[in-house]
Amino acid sequence: RLRNLSVPLFLQSLGTPVAVTGFVRSPVSLSYPRGVAAWPRTPPLATTPANAEGESGLFADVDSAFNGEDTVSPLVASISPSKTIEVHALTQEMKARGERVVSLCVGEPDFKPPPAVISATATAAQEGATKYTGVTGSLDLRQAICDDLSRRKNLAYTPGDIVVANGAKQAVYEGVLAVVRPGDEVVIPAPYWPSYPEIVKLAGGTPVIVETTVEEGFLLTAEKLRGVLTDRTRMLIFCNPSNPTGAVHSKQQCEELAAVLSEEGGKGDGVWVMADEIYERITYDTPHAAFASLPGMYERTMTVNGFSKSHAMTGYRLGYIAGPPVIVKAIATIQGQLTSCASSISQAAGLAALRVRDDEMQHSFDVMREKRDFVLKCLSKTPGVKTAVPQGAFYVLPDVSAHFGKEAPDGTVIGGATDLCRYLLRAHRVALVTGESFGFPRGIRISYAASLEEINEALGQFEECLSSLK
Numbered sequence: 001r002l003r004n005l006s007v008p009l010f011l012q013s014l015g016t017p018v019a020v021t022g023f024v025r026s027p028v029s030l031s032y033p034r035g036v037a038a039w040p041r042t043p044p045l046a047t048t049p050a051n052a053e054g055e056s057g058l059f060a061d062v063d064s065a066f067n068g069e070d071t072v073s074p075l076v077a078s079i080s081p082s083k084t085i086e087v088h089a090l091t092q093e094m095k096a097r098g099e100r101v102v103s104l105c106v107g108e109p110d111f112k113p114p115p116a117v118i119s120a121t122a123t124a125a126q127e128g129a130t131k132y133t134g135v136t137g138s139l140d141l142r143q144a145i146c147d148d149l150s151r152r153k154n155l156a157y158t159p160g161d162i163v164v165a166n167g168a169k170q171a172v173y174e175g176v177l178a179v180v181r182p183g184d185e186v187v188i189p190a191p192y193w194p195s196y197p198e199i200v201k202l203a204g205g206t207p208v209i210v211e212t213t214v215e216e217g218f219l220l221t222a223e224k225l226r227g228v229l230t231d232r233t234r235m236l237i238f239c240n241p242s243n244p245t246g247a248v249h250s251k252q253q254c255e256e257l258a259a260v261l262s263e264e265g266g267k268g269d270g271v272w273v274m275a276d277e278i279y280e281r282i283t284y285d286t287p288h289a290a291f292a293s294l295p296g297m298y299e300r301t302m303t304v305n306g307f308s309k310s311h312a313m314t315g316y317r318l319g320y321i322a323g324p325p326v327i328v329k330a331i332a333t334i335q336g337q338l339t340s341c342a343s344s345i346s347q348a349a350g351l352a353a354l355r356v357r358d359d360e361m362q363h364s365f366d367v368m369r370e371k372r373d374f375v376l377k378c379l380s381k382t383p384g385v386k387t388a389v390p391q392g393a394f395y396v397l398p399d400v401s402a403h404f405g406k407e408a409p410d411g412t413v414i415g416g417a418t419d420l421c422r423y424l425l426r427a428h429r430v431a432l433v434t435g436e437s438f439g440f441p442r443g444i445r446i447s448y449a450a451s452l453e454e455i456n457e458a459l460g461q462f463e464e465c466l467s468s469l470k
């Protein structure tokens, strides 16, 4: 008798003890969910809504639509639905009134996927690649991922060490679910991608935020890392290059962090590293070092990557995770009960993407560098902003706190980054994301995945806006 195990797994993930009887035993032999039956009725979670890029609201203070904690499960009650967020709604309203708004908010590349990807997509659909693949992805794609990781990152994986997921976000989530037990601490350097703390909380873990500053170039130092490790630390989430700062840790800086993990990692159950390397192809002067390639790190690292940023394939929802067999097996078990496989058509397109020569891709990244340089030039002329030079991705996160407490010409008081974003949109028709979404209330995030004209116009207005504050 076959039995669908999705429901038991889902119930378990909500903290409901599940007794599985009959022919099938629970396939989940992970050490979670230890003690989940004691999950509080109203968990102390404070999540913020996400947009399609998985990033919390442009404004962090949107109310949760769920108040009926007695009706819905504690897990649902603890998270906010994705809903139109304030600045987005305002932007739409303004556009509907025929006003021009320039937005530097998006977290996706402004270039197109390579032509080979588009034609592989059509061919896959026409020629019958329309069925489920195995849960972990097609063998062809997993082999191509291994070849790519070996060639470019000097990492030795076999197809059995890879799970292809519906986007890198899902890969991160499954990796966290596979090892984080309720109460475990997960170290997240700030400023962070907003989904990390939410994912950790959904897994029942406790995010431990370690702050970095613009003066430090938003780099996590060995000393800071050592300072937050405890015997409850289960994981470090390490986004390199970083969204939202564009910071890239050099090989040496990564090695210093790795040394701390090797020394201190023995404290509790050992510290896993979730290496989110989705921006690794978009780097400027500091070359990217794969964390799993560092001494002693292969066994404890889960490498996440995908096709959204490198190949502008955000809508394909294709990413992957590579790691030690025990973890990959656990992740495959989780994915098998959640979504099965990633889209077969997207997988065929992903295979084509990995066959595109590096030099064909390079042009898009060179254009990004030009845009980065242009943004830095504009910001250097803008009063009261402190900026670290981004070495990767397509974001810059200036510290604008020098303007907090000032007054705009119309009498608006700029109390913080969120107020500044609101005012910028209302008075200067420029949409940017408040740093509060990223655990950095001193700043605002600018995405330069836009045309040079848009960047020029937006940053011209930004300068005018900040110069007008008294």
Ligand code: PMP
Pocket: 053, 054, 107, 166, 167, 168, 169, 170, 193, 239, 242, 243, 276, 278, 306, 307, 308, 314, 317, 318, 319
């Ligand atoms: N990690 C980071 C740091 C990101 O910025 C994003 C996309 N915003 C993702 C993961 C998720 O990427 P995907 O589209 O592959 O789910």
